[in-house]
Amino acid sequence: MQWYLVAALLSILTSSQGILTTLSQSNGGYKYDYxxxxxxxxxxxxxxxxxxxxxxxxxxxxxxxxTEWKNVRLFPIPSIIYLVHNNVQFATLTYVDTSTYQIMGNLKIVTTGILFRMFLRRKLSNLKWIAIILLAVGTTTSQVKGCGEASCDSLFSAPIQGYMLGILSACLSALAGVYTEFLMKKNSDSLYWQNVQLYTFGAIFNMARLLVDDFRGEFENGPWWQRLLNGYTLTTWMVVLNLGSTGLLVSWLMKYADNIVKVYSTSMAMLLTMVLSIYIFNLKPTLQLFLGIIICMMSLHLYFAPPNMLVNSPPAVKALPESLNEVLVDRTTDS
Known part of the structure; x- marks a missing residue:
């Protein structure tokens, strides 16, 4: 399967993830343990x-x-990074509001490109760097609210701790993605064998989180395995299947494409989510969203278009036939 088909499917699934999660709510909250x-x-x-x-x-x-342990022991590291990242996210939200947090989250586009270059030794042309920066600018533009709203001024009013934690969150998110790509490409192992290792540790760490929540709540609602499916509906199961399918597609991209393709896919998904929300939740479209989509489309073209579509190459000079070259040489010699 071609990478662009997988990336397009990933964009669709990622965009529907937020919508399905919102639809799974009841009276503004969750009846199930998220x-x-x-x-x-x-x-x-x-x-x-x-x-x-x-x-x-x-x-x-x-x-x-x-199956050597020295190779298997590398697979828990992405789960550990994501665990730290999730805690940093919660810490960030104690200093900044949701709008500022979403805008700062676009830093991971640039940090992914930087770590992609540093750790995977993948050189990017100047045009590709411009495209990555344009993508970050486009997604940020689409999220900026109108200046008539109170939240417009909050972007530059957060304490310094909030900005530092936001940068750390972006770096951790990029690091997890780049390290996962390194794991998937470090050898020619089966993708499915690598996935089994990744998801085994992922399940263990998520189960550990549920246990920690139980201890924090002093088992007030009973152990997690007794309430595992409490409040689940068809929509909730769709959220689970959507999240799982998205993860499988990401691992495919990490194996056969790269992190930049994943970043573009998730960024396009964010824009698609905003457009779909206009029709599903009757949100009002904004000029910023329109401009953000245009900038992101320009970025997409700059990064993935063939070079001959971006730069007008000089016309090729046809080589003279050998016989004509000999005639010209002879005439020069005679003269």
Missing amino acids: ATVPFLAEIFKLLVSSFLLWRECKSSSPPKMT
């Missing part, structure tokens, strides 16, 4: 990857699977 959704999504990804790996093992050419 912390159980990532855990079940990890279980779903683990089951799907295990099944596909089993099918690969039954084929005529068994997949390559590295």
Whole structure:
């Protein structure tokens, strides 16, 4: 499957994720424990990857699977980074409001490009760097609210701790993605075997989070496994399947494409979510959204368009036939 088809599908699923999550609410809140959704999504990804790996093992050419501990021990690291990142996110929201937090989240576009260059040694042309910066500017523009609103002034009024934590959050998000790409491409192991390792540790860490929540609440609502599916509806299950399918597509992109493609896919998903929300939730479209979409489309064209579509190359000079070259040389010699 071509990477752009996977990226387009990822954009669609990611854009529907926020909408499905909103639709799963009841009276402005959740009847289910939202912390159980990532855990079940990890279980779903683990089951799907295990099944596909089993099918690969039954084929005529068994997949390559590295089982040495020195390789397996690298796979918990993304889960640890995401765990720290989630805590940094909560800490950031104690200093800044939601609008400022969303705008600062676009820093991960630039930090992904920087870490992509530093750790994976992938050189980006000047045009690609301009495209990445334009993408960050476009997504930020689409999220800026009108200056007549009170939240417009809050972007530059947060304490310095909020900005520092926002930068740290962007760096951790980029680091997790770049490190995952490094893991997926460091050898020729089967994608499904690598997924099994990633999602096994992901499920363990999410289960640990549920246990910590139980201890913090002193088991007031009972252990997590007894209330795991409490309040689940069809929409909630769609949220779980959507989140799990998104993770599987991201791992495919990490293996066969790269982090920049994933960044573009998720950024386009954010814009698509905002457009769909206008029709689903009757939100009012803004000039900033329109301008942000235009800037992001320019960025998309700059990054992925072939060079000959971006720069007018000089017309090629046709080489003279060898016989004509000989005649010209002879005439020069005679003269």
